[in-house]
Amino acid sequence: MSEKSTIQLDVTIMGQPYKLACKEGEDAALLDAVSYLNEKMCAIRDAAKIKGTDRIAVMAALSLTAELLATKSPEGPLAGLTMAEVKQKILGMHESIDQALTPQENLF
Numbered sequence: 001m002s003e004k005s006t007i008q009l010d011v012t013i014m015g016q017p018y019k020l021a022c023k024e025g026e027d028a029a030l031l032d033a034v035s036y037l038n039e040k041m042c043a044i045r046d047a048a049k050i051k052g053t054d055r056i057a058v059m060a061a062l063s064l065t066a067e068l069l070a071t072k073s074p075e076g077p078l079a080g081l082t083m084a085e086v087k088q089k090i091l092g093m094h095e096s097i098d099q100a101l102t103p104q105e106n107l108f
Contacts, residue, residue: 013038014045014053040064048094055101063090 004023011018011034022030040060050056070086081089 014041014056016053037064044094048098050094050098055097059094059097062093066090 004025006021007024007027009020009022009027009030011020011031013034020030020034037060040063041056044050044059044063045056048059050059066086066089070081070083
């Protein structure tokens with residue numbers, strides 16, 4: 001059995017270029033993941049008017065984690081919720097984080 005070689009891909013997420021590495025043959029899955037992440041981050045940026053890529057990345061991570069947990073754990077905190085209800089919970093998280101971080105924007 002031969003080992004797959006590593007390849008590099010140039011991608012763009014929210015207008016920023018990144019060079020990513022993956023195993024040969026896994027590039028399509030990585031490109032799908034990049035596309036999905038880019039869509040999530042751009043939607044969060046546009047909908048919530050959040051400043052700072054780091055905050056957008058955290059919100060996207062929370063959103064993606066909630067999606068993952070909803071599919072993995074039938075007894076988890078999101079069990080039995082519809083996708084609309086999960087999205088509503090995520091919006092609530094956005095608002096809570098915005099309220100917590102807004103006073104800190106004045107510090108910089």
